[in-house]
Amino acid sequence: MSESPPAPGVVDLLGVLAYAELTGFLRMAEDASRFAPTLTDRAALSDLASTEHAHFRLLSGLLESLGVDPEQAMEPFTAALDDWHVQTAPSDWLEALVKAYAGNGIALDFYREAARQLDPAAQDLVNEVLADGGRSEFAVERVRAAIEADPKVSGRLALWARRLVGEALSQGQRIAAGRPALAAMLVGAHGEDLAEIGRMFARLTEAHGKRMAALGLTPGP
Known part of the structure; x- marks a missing residue:
């Protein structure tokens, strides 16, 4: 890692990703405790939560190596991410699983777009x-x-997944609007071109549709 100061937007990207991993850990651990129907399921989701926490530690270490206080880097994003979790609190085990896969997936796609602009060392860590x-x-x-056992749950979960993506895109736009340097990273050489931002969000929506299909759900209108 270079000893020069981080480029504009890099601290924002690492800060939002670090807080996303921290809150992901906390929410998955809570969902495992509240909703898992078996001890095996509880252990499996807890393992995923542990992975989120390990990622948070990696990002915190990277921020510290850049001379940045992780808490200060995360603070601008706490409101948006906390609001997303409040608006998308699952009510049962299946909703928790769809959120862990489809909901968090589109959020990670958002950060992956920006990571293209990082230097190779930071990009490798973020990709990890x-x-x-x-x-x-x-x-x-x-x-x-669950869908095979009871096909009626498919419609409910499809609506839930659409709510997840809508809330994720809304908060993503909120973050991008409030952090111009991060928005510039998201669209790269196109600067803050609104058409390119629209194409980026179209790519995010397309990837979400593929996740829906993998779950056995239809994307819907």
Whole structure:
């Protein structure tokens, strides 16, 4: 890692990603305790929560290596991410799984877009954090099994997933609007071109549709 000061937007990206991982850890651990129907399921979701916390520690270490206080880097994003979690609090085990896979997935796609602008060392670490970590296999297997056992749950979960993506895009736009340097990273050489930002969000929505299909759900209108 270079000893020169971080480029504009880099601290914002690492800060929002660090807080996303921290809150992901806390929420998954809570969901495992509240909703998991078996001890095996509780352990599986707890393992994913542990992975989120390990990623948070990696990002905190990277921020510190840049001479940045992790808490100060995360603070601008606490309101938006906390609001997202409040608006998307699951009511049962299947909703928790869909959120862990599809909801968090679109958020990670958002950060992956910006990570393209990082230097190679930081990009490698961020890509490690953004790796699936077994989330898809665990969630997809259980959601598809539940739909097979009771097809009626498909419609409810499809509506839930659309709510997740709507809230995620809303908060993502809120973050981008409030942090111009991060927004510039998201669209790269196009600067703050609104058309390019629209294309970026279209890519995020397309990836979400693929996750919906993997879960056995239809994207809907």
